[in-house]
Amino acid sequence: MPYYANIAVSILFDGLAYAMFLFIVSVGLSVTMGLMGFVNLAHGAFAMAGGYVVVSLTRSLGIGFVPALVIAAFAVGAVSVVFERGLYRRLYKATDLEQVLLTIGLAFMAIATATYFYGPIPKSVPLPEWLQGDINLGFRSFPSYRAFLIVLGAVLIAVLWYAFERTNIGAKIRAAVDNRRMAESVGINVDLLFTLTFAVGSGLAALGGGLAIQLFGLSPSFAVLYLVLFLIVVAVGGLGSFKGTLLAALVLGIIDTAGKYLYADAGGFFVYAITVAVLLVKPAGFYGRE
Amino acid sequence: MAASETINPQRKQARERAAAHLLSRHHFHWAEALPWVIAIAAFYVFPDRMTFGNQVLVMVLFALSLDLILGYAGIVTLGHAAFFGLGAYTVGLGAARLGWTEPISGLFAAALISAFAGLITGWFLLRYRGLTLLMLTLATAIMLQEAGNLRSDFSGGYDGLPGLEFKPLFGVFGYDLYGRTNYVYALVVLAVVFYFVRRIVYSPFGQALTGIRENVRRMHAIGSPVHRRLVTVYTIAAGIAGIAGALFTQTNAYVTLTVFDFENSAKVMVMLILGGTGRLYGAFIGAVVYMVLEDHLSKLSPTFWQFGIGLLLVLAVLFARRGLLGLLEDAGKYLKKKKVQS
Amino acid sequence: MKFMRWLGLAALALTVGSTAQAETIKIGVVLPFSGPNADLGHQIDKAFDLYIKLHTKDIAPHKVEIVKRDEGPPTGAVAKTVTTELITNDKVQILTGFVFSPSAIALAPVVTQAKVPMIIANAGTAWITNLSPYYVRLSFSMWHHGYPMGAFAFSKIGCKTAALAYTDFPPGKDSTEAFKTGFEKAGGKVDLSIPMGSPAQVPDFTPFFQRIKDAKPDCMYVFIPSGAHATGVAKAYGELGMRKAGVKLIGPMDLIPDNKLQDMGDAAIGTIVMGNYAVDLNNAENKAFNAEWHKAYGKDSYPDFMSAAGWDTMHAIFDTIKKLNGKVEDGSKVIDAMKGWTTNGPRGKVTIDAATRDIVQDEHAMEVIRKPDGKLGIKVLGTTKAVKDECKVQKIGRCGT
Structure with a gap:
């Protein structure tokens, strides 16, 4: 393959895999923020929790990596309902600042708790044979794990898109994001809807946390380390927008990868430059409501 | 006009009380002396802990600058560390590269440069609100940090600018190991800046800011130059944050690029909300409670202290909605009511 | 019988106590115990604890008292505050730990002014040891x-x-x-x-x-x-x-x-x-070190190069205490006593270069x-x-x- 085509393929492939991770974690955050205007800075803590559940399941119980991911997503999603009902619910009418304080507090507690149970040493997971090494597609080879990430991401996007755009519940969520009072007045139980999306969002975050172990390693600080990145995806995509989050994850993932590949000296710069550029032009993000 | 004369005496009385309250609001209340008395007492009670005390004062000043924009004008930002960092690097680079080691002129230079940065970024960014503004301010701070790292030959990068030496204050008071000079220096600077901020808050300009915070549309409707006022207060707050940063560098004799961290912006915001926004003294209570607790917990358990801090924040939200200062006010009101009843 | 044993112990303590003035040496340990790098702090801290546990008898009748503080993030600011307070408030006589180079860079003026020896157990930027005559490094330079x-x-x-x-x-x-x-x-x-x-x-x-x-x-x-x-x-x-x-x-x-x-x-x-180190290095000291480590922290816990440096650091401090017979008030004497110190540790033979106060290994x-x-x-x-x-x-x- 010619040199430049090879580079382009590398960037697209790695960027796509990275974008899938960003999307999976951020989409839940976007919908909860869009639906209730709730600023949930503990979202990263749910991702971290998911990661540790996967570590425990695979290491201590010997469960396979993929089933462990699924279990972690459901477990964390279920537990998140307890938090939503017990704590978050009391603050829906509160100001953003109070929500920030509560959720940052929760994230701190989560970090200390994870350190207590798992220690500060970064954890990794044993991967099945078929996710190690690389696969050859004829013209060149690709890392299998990243290919898996892309495929999984694509499947999730299809499922979520269907649920969001084609089902009754999805329509209700979209209606509630657009105009909550109106939705309530036509008899949609927004509270229940929110609990549901919160659980799904947290479950997806947990799934993302599990998937991230192979990319970044997992330590308790995961709860806050990548939080800024998720918030950027949400802001650039537009609050509460499924399409927007996907587009933002793709753009940021691919541009970040390209920046690192082509001009590593200013690697971290590009994500923020793009964020500023997009938001200056479209303050509500790609698909947010102005 | 006649109607107002026939108004019933009770309402008239209430109106007069309100007017008197408005007129006397800016008078110093005796309770306001309390934090300063405590700060001075701390100097004599904990003479060996002045290095820590000094860090607390710097954070109080930083939180105070944030209160001006967050508490009074309602501007929510996650990039306030940008101005703190600019101030810190103004005196740091001044001392390391230009040999400018006079501390007080350094403070003014830092204030000017940070304020200028506040003016430019504020003019662009304050058209936005909410999450958009959060992300834009955050990105600004991080881009400054990245720029510093790109030119680490000049900025010192993450290893920082080591061995900074500043001239003694007024050519007389040198810096001692116990940090006592630093503490007094920081306290005096804080007091001067505080007086200035207090004047702003109770001026018509300050009232206009509160108006913007409470109802932007109405302020627009009555012809108030909203954007210009927001930019003005943002510039002032940036300048004060710059002074805090400069104090930080001077009293630490060291600075690294981590002053621009997201964590720094977030922490000062958490402290302020914890103490109570829009109350001037919230910055004092928040920074002191947060840092003293952090200090104690991290001695008690160097590994798990974050749990305690997290719990404090959660409890504060659940039981002290308007910050710790709000809690104190409620307690005060409750006691007063009890007194009246009995 | 029990009473007699107690009496014997008491007599022993008395004789020991009278021959040498028993000193308690306060050592300040500054390591990142929280945050993303907590794991590095714990690797060194475990080595410190292990050495102290096993070798307290070596410096009898003197004792060490350890005061631990969180080094915080690699900004220098937290490390500077806690270390200054260890000196001014807790009155420690020897400082050790320090994972991050910025901490050591920020602290140089403080340590020089306070004349307290600081024994660096990790921070690896090469020129750190030039910053203060009270710095000694037992880890490595890049x-x-x-x-x-x-x-x-x-x-x-x-x-x-x-x-x-x-x-x-x-x-x-x-x-x-x-x-x-x-x-x-x-x-x-x-x-x-x-x-x-x-x-x-x-x-x-x-x-x-x-x-x-x-x-x-x-x-x-x-x-x-x-x-x-x-x-x-x-x-x-x-x-x-x-x-x-x-x-x-x-x-x-x-x-x-x-x-x-x-x-x-x-x-x-x-x-x-x-x-300079791996658990598989083949020398007697390393085998003993690993055995003690597994005994104390379990078979799945491994020391690493940071732990090995931590072990040697505490070893050097203990030897110096012994050499000075517990008199460590004078920081420059402590530094002088450390110059040229050598031992066979888990890393093999290590020496403190008398000229640079940096390690030779x-x-x-x-x-x-x-x-x-x-x-x-x-x-x-x-x-x-x-x-x-x-x-x-x-x-x-x-x-x-």
Whole structure:
């Protein structure tokens, strides 16, 4: 393959895999923020929790990596309902600042708790044979794990898109994001809807946390380390927008990868430059409501 | 006009009380002396802990600058560390590269440069609100940090600018190991800046800011130059944050690029909300409670202290909605009511 | 019977007490116990605790009292505050720990003014020891590993061209600079130099490595902080199939910290590093050290090069206390007593260079292998004896001042 085509393929492939991770974690955050205007800075803590559940399941119980991911997503999603009902619910009418304080507090507690149970040493997971090494597609080879990430991401996007755009519940969520009072007045139980999306969002975050172990390693600080990145995806995509989050994850993932590949000296710069550029032009993000 | 004369005496009385309250609001209340008395007492009670005390004062000043924009004008930002960092690097680079080691002129230079940065970024960014503004301010701070790292030959990068030496204050008071000079220096600077901020808050300009915070549309409707006022207060707050940063560098004799961290912006915001926004003294209570607790917990358990801090924040939200200062006010009101009843 | 034993003990205590004035020496330990680098702090702290537990009797009748503080993030600010207070408030007589270079850089004026000896157990930026006459370092400088690796890579591993990839902060630049100096002196050529983001976050290494893979150098010299980053490097390297593509992974030992090596999997096999320690180093002291470690912390817990440096650090402090008979009030006497100190520790023979107060130690080129018991381990390919910090030997940049 010619040199430049090879580079382009590398960037697209790695960027796509990275974008899938960003999307999976951020989409839940976007919908909860869009639906209730709730600023949930503990979202990263749910991702971290998911990661540790996967570590425990695979290491201590010997469960396979993929089933462990699924279990972690459901477990964390279920537990998140307890938090939503017990704590978050009391603050829906509160100001953003109070929500920030509560959720940052929760994230701190989560970090200390994870350190207590798992220690500060970064954890990794044993991967099945078929996710190690690389696969050859004829013209060149690709890392299998990243290919898996892309495929999984694509499947999730299809499922979520269907649920969001084609089902009754999805329509209700979209209606509630657009105009909550109106939705309530036509008899949609927004509270229940929110609990549901919160659980799904947290479950997806947990799934993302599990998937991230192979990319970044997992330590308790995961709860806050990548939080800024998720918030950027949400802001650039537009609050509460499924399409927007996907587009933002793709753009940021691919541009970040390209920046690192082509001009590593200013690697971290590009994500923020793009964020500023997009938001200056479209303050509500790609698909947010102005 | 006649109607107002026939108004019933009770309402008239209430109106007069309100007017008197408005007129006397800016008078110093005796309770306001309390934090300063405590700060001075701390100097004599904990003479060996002045290095820590000094860090607390710097954070109080930083939180105070944030209160001006967050508490009074309602501007929510996650990039306030940008101005703190600019101030810190103004005196740091001044001392390391230009040999400018006079501390007080350094403070003014830092204030000017940070304020200028506040003016430019504020003019662009304050058209936005909410999450958009959060992300834009955050990105600004991080881009400054990245720029510093790109030119680490000049900025010192993450290893920082080591061995900074500043001239003694007024050519007389040198810096001692116990940090006592630093503490007094920081306290005096804080007091001067505080007086200035207090004047702003109770001026018509300050009232206009509160108006913007409470109802932007109405302020627009009555012809108030909203954007210009927001930019003005943002510039002032940036300048004060710059002074805090400069104090930080001077009293630490060291600075690294981590002053621009997201964590720094977030922490000062958490402290302020914890103490109570829009109350001037919230910055004092928040920074002191947060840092003293952090200090104690991290001695008690160097590994798990974050749990305690997290719990404090959660409890504060659940039981002290308007910050710790709000809690104190409620307690005060409750006691007063009890007194009246009995 | 019991009473008699008590009486005997009391008599013993009395005689000991009367022959020597028993001193309690306060030692301040400053390490990152929280935050993303907490793991590094704990590796050293465990070694400190273990040494103190096993060797308290060595300094009898004197005792040590340990005061631990969190070093915080690598900003210098927290470390400076807590350390200053250890001096002014807790009145410690000896300071030790210090994982981050910025902490040591920020503290130099404080320590010099207070005349308190500070025994650095990790911070590796080369020129730190020049900053204060009260600094002694028992860990390493980035040049200890990087510089000899240059020559070794060229002549023994067969790298004619190399790419550098490093975490973009001073130790990273220091380490790659050291390698480059040695490598180019030997005749090698550096093709590519890639900074890989700040140390705060573990990045996705793939784009950086992909670019190196496309440039096809013989070797890739990687520096990353030895915490969470290390596992990420091995994984990205393995995923991209770089070994198959003919790019060898080399670097300082931070690439394969012993406590994370088992997690790295097959991808790590064949990695060649230069370093001063590995649990598989074959010497009696190291075997004893490992045995005690497993006894204290379990069979799945491993010491790493940081722990080994921590162990030697506490050893040096204890020997100095013994030598001065507990009289450690005068900081400059403590420093003088440490100059030229030497021992056979887990890392082999180490000496404190009297001129620079920095460590002199053996450097081993080590290759990661799968051991017969199925675990990952290392094989020593070659050893250079008594390596000094080359940066100070050649007086390069700030090392010359």
